[in-house]
Amino acid sequence: MNDIKLLGEDDFYDVMKGTVQPWIKSTVKSGYFESYDFTEIHYYYAIPENPRGIIVMVHGFCEFFGKYHEMAWYFYQLGYAFFFPELRGHGKSGGKLPEKDLVFVKHYEQYVIDVALFLEKVVDKVADRKLKRVLFAHSMGGAVAALFLEEYPNKFDGAILSSPMLMMNTGGMSNFVINLLHLYVIIFHRWKKLSVGQKHFDGVNIFDHSSCQSRVRYDYMFDMRCKDSDYQTYGGTYAWVLASLAADKLILQDAKKASHTPIFIFEAGKDHLVDKRGYEIFTSRDKNVRTYCFETSKHEIFNATEDVRKEYYRMVFELLDEYMGDSNE
Secondary structure, three states: OOOOOOOOOOOHHHHHHHHHHHHHHHHOEEEEEEOOOOOEEEEEEEOOOOOOEEEEEEOOOOOOHHHHHHHHHHHHHOOEEEEEEOOOOOOOOOOOOOOOOEEOOOOOHHHHHHHHHHHHHHHHHHOOOOOOEEEEEEOHHHHHHHHHHHHOOOOOOEEEEEOOOOOEOOOOOOHHHHHHHHHHHHHHOOOOOEOOOOOOOOOOOOHHHOOOOOHHHHHHHHHHHHHOHHHOOOEEEHHHHHHHHHHHHHHHHOHHHHOOOOEEEEEEOOOOOEOOHHHHHHHHHOOOEEEEEEOOOOOOHHHOOHHHHHHHHHHHHHHHHHHHOOOOO
């Protein structure tokens, strides 16, 4: 059942343009739901005939559905329904600042509530509630997922966290400096301004310095970003940075609360965005967590070299089988 052909570097564009994009237009549905504060959250989903289970996908910082076209197509081919909300301030969702390339959030609880309402207002309305559910999340989405699992028990039968941001790499910034930064932001009202260390979208292709090791996949996503201003989120505001640091602290503090859900964490050995100490602390406090590290991969493991991608997807598909079992039982 899991024997599907993964795309290589040579056939990626042909299959994406000739098969996957037409499938998205004909099969994948999209819409909006209203969150607790009237923010419009955009989403996508597709349900195959006789689905084996449900996968809810939570993306990372400055990402959008286009980055996950390939993965969503694999899940669908395997017989899984997938649901993909674009988090507030990302993609076609509301919550953007006038400078649309900046990401602003007051606190991560906003993301968590959006996901909870997505389950209630979208997933529960259109999908069979008897089907088992797995939460797949990447990077910042992994932080959102961890907080969600700690706050909402028994919503998922398993979780796959890919390079989750359980501890942001601050470049060695001390707590003292972080507290000074927080004070600076409060005094000078810098919440919605571009944070130090971040940048605006400038349309420059930076594949060689990116977290991606597959050129064709980077270019596929970057082309969409260049053509649509809704996809040009690129830099974090001071509010987002401070909210991320607060979220990481809460995640590790309450890690044990997530133990009701089996969690598998994929680590990237060459990750410069995430501090691996977060994985160590989280797994020491939640005994229901397993980890695996791809030593040669950058942050985006699903966009790594071909040998890594093949092993990564093999393990992801096996985990889905394990977590879903027989969804109709």
